[in-house]
Structures are given as structure tokens and as C-alpha cells.
Amino acid sequence: MSTEPRTVTINILVTKPLEIDEPDWCVDPHTGANFRPDIAHNGPEIAASFETALGTVDYLRAWISHAPYVALVSEPLPIVAVEVDAEVMALDPDSLRAFTATTRAHLDALDLLADEADRIRGEAR
Incomplete structure (x- = not known):
């Protein structure tokens, strides 16, 4: 057994x-960024809001x-983060435009559902 002092290198977190x-x-x-990759710059949030009998839904x-x-x-440049149903999508400007076009088409479909519901309700009277 050697009597020489032993050394070991240990990686430690230094902040x-x-x-x-x-x-x-x-x-x-x-707040809460412990490492460089944790750092994010975030702009002001926008959200659609809808009032229901149970309160506001964002x-x-x-x-x-x-x-x-x-x-x-x-x-590498800023993206737009869009949260839908607790899932966040990171979209570049072209992808965001495609998303909004799809969403507009869906909103048109929702208007058609409202029209159909009105028609069905009218027949039930």
C-alpha cells in the first residue's frame, strides 16, 4: 500500500x-435559471379570454x-410560443401563420356548428 497522498478530481457546481x-x-x-440553457427572454403574453357562467377561461x-x-x-432567433391545452408549441413566423390559418378555418367550422345547433333547436320547439 502506497503512503503517497491520493487526489481525485470532482466536478462541482459553481455559481x-x-x-x-x-x-x-x-x-x-x-428567476429560476440555474444554467445558461435555462435562460429565456419572454415578451408580454396575450391570451384569448371567454366569460362563462363558471368564470373566465383563458x-x-x-x-x-x-x-x-x-x-x-x-x-436561433426569437420564436412565438403558443400554448394550446397546456402544450406549448415553438413556432417560427411562417409556422405561426399556418397555425392561425388552420385556426381560422376551425373557427369557421365552429360557426357552422352554431348554425346547425340553432336549426336543431328551432325544430325542437
């Missing part, structure tokens, strides 16, 4: 403040977002 550029559209307080939340230190991001 220190990081100063980053802040876009003028960012409203995120930047849906189709969206905001501009940019995670400048995420290496696997295929779109």
Missing part, C-alpha cells in the same frame, strides 16, 4: 452572477420567446 444582454421586449424576471396564450443559450435550437 456566479452572469450579465447578459436584455432585449427591450423582454418582461421576464429571469386560451390560446402566446408570447415571443428566445433562449439564446440553448444549443439544440434550430431557430
Whole structure:
């Protein structure tokens, strides 16, 4: 058995403040980022709201977002985050336009359902 002192290298987490550029559209307080890839700039949120008998329902939340230190991001520029049914989609401008076109078509279909419901209700009277 050797009497020489032994050493081992251990990776430890060291934290220190990081100063980053802040876009003028960012409203995120930047709390909870422990690593550079956790940093995201988020703009003001918009949401559609609808009043029901049970209260207000917010849906189709969206905001501009940019995670400048995420290496696997295929779109390095800010994207639009759109939340539908608790799932967030990261869309570039062309994909967002395609999404809104699909949503408009769906809204037209909902109007047709309302017309059909009116017709059925009229027959039931």
C-alpha cells in the first residue's frame, strides 16, 4: 500500500452572477435559471379570454420567446410560443401563420356548428 497522498478530481457546481444582454421586449424576471440553457427572454403574453357562467377561461396564450443559450435550437432567433391545452408549441413566423390559418378555418367550422345547433333547436320547439 502506497503512503503517497491520493487526489481525485470532482466536478462541482459553481455559481456566479452572469450579465447578459436584455432585449427591450423582454418582461421576464429571469428567476429560476440555474444554467445558461435555462435562460429565456419572454415578451408580454396575450391570451384569448371567454366569460362563462363558471368564470373566465383563458386560451390560446402566446408570447415571443428566445433562449439564446440553448444549443439544440434550430431557430436561433426569437420564436412565438403558443400554448394550446397546456402544450406549448415553438413556432417560427411562417409556422405561426399556418397555425392561425388552420385556426381560422376551425373557427369557421365552429360557426357552422352554431348554425346547425340553432336549426336543431328551432325544430325542437
